[in-house]
Each structure stands twice: as structure tokens, then as C-alpha cells.
Amino acid sequence: MAIKTEEMVLNMGPQHPSTHGVLRLELALEGEIITNVIPHIGYLHRCFEKHCEAMTYPQIVPYTDRMDYLAPMGNEFGYAIAMEKLLGIQVPERVEYIRVIMAELQRISSHLVALGTYGADIGAFTPFLYCFIDREKVLNLFEITCGARLLYNYIWIGGLSHDLHPDFIRKTREFIKEFRPNLKEINDLLSHNRIFIDRTANVGILPIDTAINYGVSGPNLRGSGFKWDIRKDDPYSIYSKFDFDIPVGEGKYGTVGDSWDRYYVRVLEMEESCKIIEQALDQLPEGDVQSAIPKRIKPVVGNVYARVENPRGDLGYFIMSDGSTSPYRVKVRAPSFVTMQVLNELCKGYMVADVVTILGSIDIVLGEIDR
Amino acid sequence: MKKAEEIFQLLKDNFPASNLELKTDQPTEAIIIASPLEIDKICLFLHDASELLFDDLMNLSGVDEPKAGLLTVYYHLGSTKIKHKITLKVSTDRNKPEVSTVTEVWKSADWHEREAYDLLGIIFLNHPDLRRILMPYDWDAGYPLRKDYENPEFYQGMKVPY
Amino acid sequence: MGFLDKEFTDGNIVIAKAEDLFNWARLSSLWQVSFGLACCAIEMMATSASHYDFDRFGVIPRPSPRHADFIIISGTVTLKMATRIKRLYEQMPDPKYIISMGSCANCGGPYWEHGYHVLKGIDRVIPVDVYVPGCPPRPEALLEGLLKLQEKIRHESMIKKTA
Numbered sequence: 001m002a003i004k005t006e007e008m009v010l011n012m013g014p015q016h017p018s019t020h021g022v023l024r025l026e027l028a029l030e031g032e033i034i035t036n037v038i039p040h041i042g043y044l045h046r047c048f049e050k051h052c053e054a055m056t057y058p059q060i061v062p063y064t065d066r067m068d069y070l071a072p073m074g075n076e077f078g079y080a081i082a083m084e085k086l087l088g089i090q091v092p093e094r095v096e097y098i099r100v101i102m103a104e105l106q107r108i109s110s111h112l113v114a115l116g117t118y119g120a121d122i123g124a125f126t127p128f129l130y131c132f133i134d135r136e137k138v139l140n141l142f143e144i145t146c147g148a149r150l151l152y153n154y155i156w157i158g159g160l161s162h163d164l165h166p167d168f169i170r171k172t173r174e175f176i177k178e179f180r181p182n183l184k185e186i187n188d189l190l191s192h193n194r195i196f197i198d199r200t201a202n203v204g205i206l207p208i209d210t211a212i213n214y215g216v217s218g219p220n221l222r223g224s225g226f227k228w229d230i231r232k233d234d235p236y237s238i239y240s241k242f243d244f245d246i247p248v249g250e251g252k253y254g255t256v257g258d259s260w261d262r263y264y265v266r267v268l269e270m271e272e273s274c275k276i277i278e279q280a281l282d283q284l285p286e287g288d289v290q291s292a293i294p295k296r297i298k299p300v301v302g303n304v305y306a307r308v309e310n311p312r313g314d315l316g317y318f319i320m321s322d323g324s325t326s327p328y329r330v331k332v333r334a335p336s337f338v339t340m341q342v343l344n345e346l347c348k349g350y351m352v353a354d355v356v357t358i359l360g361s362i363d364i365v366l367g368e369i370d371r
Numbered sequence: 372m373k374k375a376e377e378i379f380q381l382l383k384d385n386f387p388a389s390n391l392e393l394k395t396d397q398p399t400e401a402i403i404i405a406s407p408l409e410i411d412k413i414c415l416f417l418h419d420a421s422e423l424l425f426d427d428l429m430n431l432s433g434v435d436e437p438k439a440g441l442l443t444v445y446y447h448l449g450s451t452k453i454k455h456k457i458t459l460k461v462s463t464d465r466n467k468p469e470v471s472t473v474t475e476v477w478k479s480a481d482w483h484e485r486e487a488y489d490l491l492g493i494i495f496l497n498h499p500d501l502r503r504i505l506m507p508y509d510w511d512a513g514y515p516l517r518k519d520y521e522n523p524e525f526y527q528g529m530k531v532p533y
Numbered sequence: 534m535g536f537l538d539k540e541f542t543d544g545n546i547v548i549a550k551a552e553d554l555f556n557w558a559r560l561s562s563l564w565q566v567s568f569g570l571a572c573c574a575i576e577m578m579a580t581s582a583s584h585y586d587f588d589r590f591g592v593i594p595r596p597s598p599r600h601a602d603f604i605i606i607s608g609t610v611t612l613k614m615a616t617r618i619k620r621l622y623e624q625m626p627d628p629k630y631i632i633s634m635g636s637c638a639n640c641g642g643p644y645w646e647h648g649y650h651v652l653k654g655i656d657r658v659i660p661v662d663v664y665v666p667g668c669p670p671r672p673e674a675l676l677e678g679l680l681k682l683q684e685k686i687r688h689e690s691m692i693k694k695t696a
Binding site for chain 3: 014016017042046050054062066117128129135139150
């Protein structure tokens, strides 16, 4: 005899310990099975694009930091690349190498937060503390370079704000030497843990065609088995000089494209970032980091679109200039904004507790979604 | 990998009736200008044609141009298989902005178009769910990213300006 | 602290004012609503991690506002979110305290000039006890803000009503 059920709407409100920020999810449930998920965003809309139209080009750099606040170096990098393409500036080689080192260190620190909070959402609190200890070491490295722990204003158009501190290279090599065994420890604690696998394998399976049609990119797309990385497929800066792999999900404990794959791709990417940093430190040339910074930035009338590989996906900047010192229009194509749309497809048919698992595995940052 | 001129030629061969233009004088890339009510058919062709395969909508953004009295939408398309890129542009009248939606071709256009509607007021015809996305649902003070936007004094009892 | 100075010789009896006792109990175990909005929330998480520990001051994050003593508003408050914060504040039971962390919550921060959707300071909606400046404030600054809140609670009076 079938039980008569009615559809119930449950609100996972803006204040929730597991929504990674201020996000409101409206879940339509049939018992405990989800039939529909409607995300409501905009609780952190800080009018970045309107500010860009009023500020001059160098003044926009601190605002780009604050969009994806877990990977600010990546945001600044994207903006600098877009502006240098529009202005036609070629930066010195030392600047390129330092930018790559900073971006890869930022990738490590961002993935550590992603993994730590993912474990905390699932219920494992200890990896959160371990990840944050390693993250403090990376933030120390950033602090001795530019003075700030979280939001740097370091990568400027045409160069950098400060040169490297004399101790930076030695401390970075020490960090990488200590980090590799710590990564193995995190793996033993979380990745191959029976409870973690039971909660994440076969949950939220994302097929490749759906992912590309929805615009998913970054580790989420690579977790489904598709090798797509802007650093290799549409190279920018000097990434073509380094030798590194692109890890993809293989469905080790479940189906290809489930939450475990998306999580494990991030763990493997941290190892690849360590390789890139070591190669960059070995090849680092001398030079002046501020020689190519223009005194006054007034580009010609035109527009440019440039994209970089941020820890969350493809970050794109569309900048339209009308010949004055402020841009006419800046549009940021944030990876988390585009990835949120696929949440409905991923959650259909699973239970309420799996929403937390799936949301944690796609690793969103609300500052980027709402800009 | 196809260049912008070759893609433009393919489009002109397949859509002889619509008015397409190729603009190559401004930095940094070539732009194909199309008409707003036919953009969905053009995008469907770009997505399905076997030598083009533009399966990745990289960006969709709206721009306000009050001096020309137009609202424009820029589409940046890329291909994950063939690795080429192209930019499209459509313009509509500022007082009655209407553009066909491309959500049938790429589902990622859904929220991009909702954001263009929310912040600039561009109406996308046949969109499955066109409502505000970033501003509050009962915001009635206009479209914030337009150049002539004025801030309201109060919103639900809270003072808005500094 | 002053309590243990008032012990009798056999060590099991302490005499204190009721006000001091209640204030001491309140400030030693402040439970916070885990509420993070933007970049300052990451610094708050770093403060509760093991390097700058929050737990040694007795602060535990609680998910529900009904179990909590105080709330740290960390991050930009937008107009859409301000009504919800007011509702959260009304749900917390007395005595409750508010720390406003970061420039955005203090006065609108870097978005004060052209932010059409940013509330210029959370004190336009709820009463604030301690302001912690910074963008984002260092974890040490947040800990100092907490200590100032504890100082404020230590001098509270049972007879005179606050907030």
C-alpha cells in the first residue's frame, strides 16, 4: 500500500552553518527525497561593477581581491592579464615567475580551506584544524611579501607592488618540504576514510556533457573525467614553460563524476602546484618588478576578454574602455556563479543530508557569485 | 581552428537573409554583429555545426550605451574541442529592449540573462524564468547598472546613502 | 580576577557580590552564533582554528541563535540581508551582545560611496557593543575585540538595564 505524501518546502536559510556563506536554498521535498532545489542569491551583492565605472584602473585592484576572497591573487592576476592585453604591455620575466608562484601558493591555500570546510560539513572536525595549520604557513609567506594576510593588493597592472623579501625563497622551499608529508596525513585522515567514502561516493554525479553545457569548469569539470585546464588549453603568462599534470576523476570508489572525485581532484592539484612552485623557484631570474608599470593608465577605445584558471574554475574579465582613465564597463564571469546553476540537476533524487555533501563538493564562494 | 573571417563567412552562407557585420578595427579582437531577434538561431548553428562546435558560452554581458540610445549584449563563445573563440554582439533600443534568449542552446546562459535583466533591464524573450536575481525581489527603484540610475533614499526603513 | 582573594582559610568558601559572580559566569563562556558573511568570516574561522584559538576564551560556535550569547557580524551587510539579521537578533535570548567586525560592518567599508545595495554600517539596524576595525582585521584584533567585550560585561550592573 503506497503512503500518500505531499510536497513540502524546506528553507535552508541565509544563516546556516554549512552553506559556505549567505546562500538561501529552497528545497522541495517529497518525504526526504529532493524533487527541486531553487537557490536564491544576492545576499552579498556589493556592486563591484558599479564601483569599477567610478574608479580608475589601478584603484580597482583592491576591489577585485574582495570578490573571491579565498583566492585573491588569482583575481588580481586575471585583471592584470586582461589590462595588459588591452594596453599591449609586456611585463619583465621576473614578474611573470613571481605571479605564477603566488597564484600556485594561493591555489594550495584555497584548496586547503575547501577541504577543511568540506570535512567539517560532513562531520569530521579534525581535518579542518590540520588544513588551517598549513594554511597559516602560506599566509605567513604572503605576509612577509606584501604585508597582508588575506587581501593583498599585490599584483598591479604592469608589475607588482613589492619585490620578494630576501627570506622568501628559503621559507617557501621549507614550506613545500613540510607540506608534502602533511598532505599525505590529510589523505589518510579524510580521503580514504570509510565513513567519508560512504557519504560522498556515488552522490551528485555530473556527466561531462551536462557539465559543459552548464558552463562548469575547474576541478568540478575535471572531476567528471574531462581534461580541461586553461593553463594548458588556452595558456597565459608562462605556464607553458612548466611541466605538470592535470589530474582528472576516475571513479575510484564510485561512479566517475561523483563528489568524491571532485574532492580528490583538489587534493591531487595541490601536489601539482607544489611541482610548479619548485620549478619556478629554480628558474627565477633577476630583474626589476616595477619597471613596466605605466605612470598613467589610459587605454585606447576597445574591449578585451581574458580568462585565468582560478581554484574554482575559469575566471573571466570583460573590460570595455572608452579612452578615459576609468573603464566604461567591467563584467566578471565568476566560476561559482555559473556552477551554481547545476546544483538543481545534481541534487535531484538524493536526500536532504546529501545537499550539504554536494554543495560542499562544488566549492562555491558567495563573494564571487554575488560580486 | 577557424579565424573570425572564416566563421563570419560560414555564417553569411547559412543565414543569407539576416544582416551580419564583421568589425575588426578596434582592439583586441574581431566582433560579429548580429540582430537581436535572430541570435538564438545563429547560436544554435554555431553550437551544432561540425566544423565550429562552440559548446562553451564563456560570457554573456549587457552594456548600457545611453549616447547611442542602445542596450547591447556581448556573447563570448569558445570551443572545448577545437579551441577557437569568437565574440558576438547584438544591440537593441534602450526604451524597448528585447533580445531572444539562448538558454535552449547553452543552459549556462540562464543566470547570465537574469543578471542582465536585473541590473540593466534587458528583456529576454522566451526565457524560462526571468526575474531578479541579485537585487531584492521587491526592488522598484530601477535598474542599477544603467548610467542614469539614481539611488533611492530609503528601502524598507533603512537609509541607503552614506 | 579577584575571586580567589576572598577565600577563607579552608579554601572551599568564596564570598563575592552576586553581580560579580553573574558577570564572571557570562563572560567566561560566551557562545557565538556561527554567522559569517564575507571575507571577515574567513579571518573569524582562522581565529577559531588552532593557531589563534577562540576556544580558550570559552567561545564555541553554535548553529542556532537561540543557544547563543553573542553574534559577530563579520562582513558586508547588504540591504537584502539586513532584514534577516534583524530577525536573527530578535531571536537571540537576553543578555545578548554584538561585535561588529571589519570596516564593512562598521560603516560600509570600501563600498561606502557607490554601493547601492550595501548597508552603511550594521548599527543602522541593530545596536552594537564593540567595533573591531580592519579590512579584514587580524585575528589578534578580533581577540582584542573579544577581550573588550569581556571588560564591558565585567562592569555590567544587575539593576541598571542595558541595551
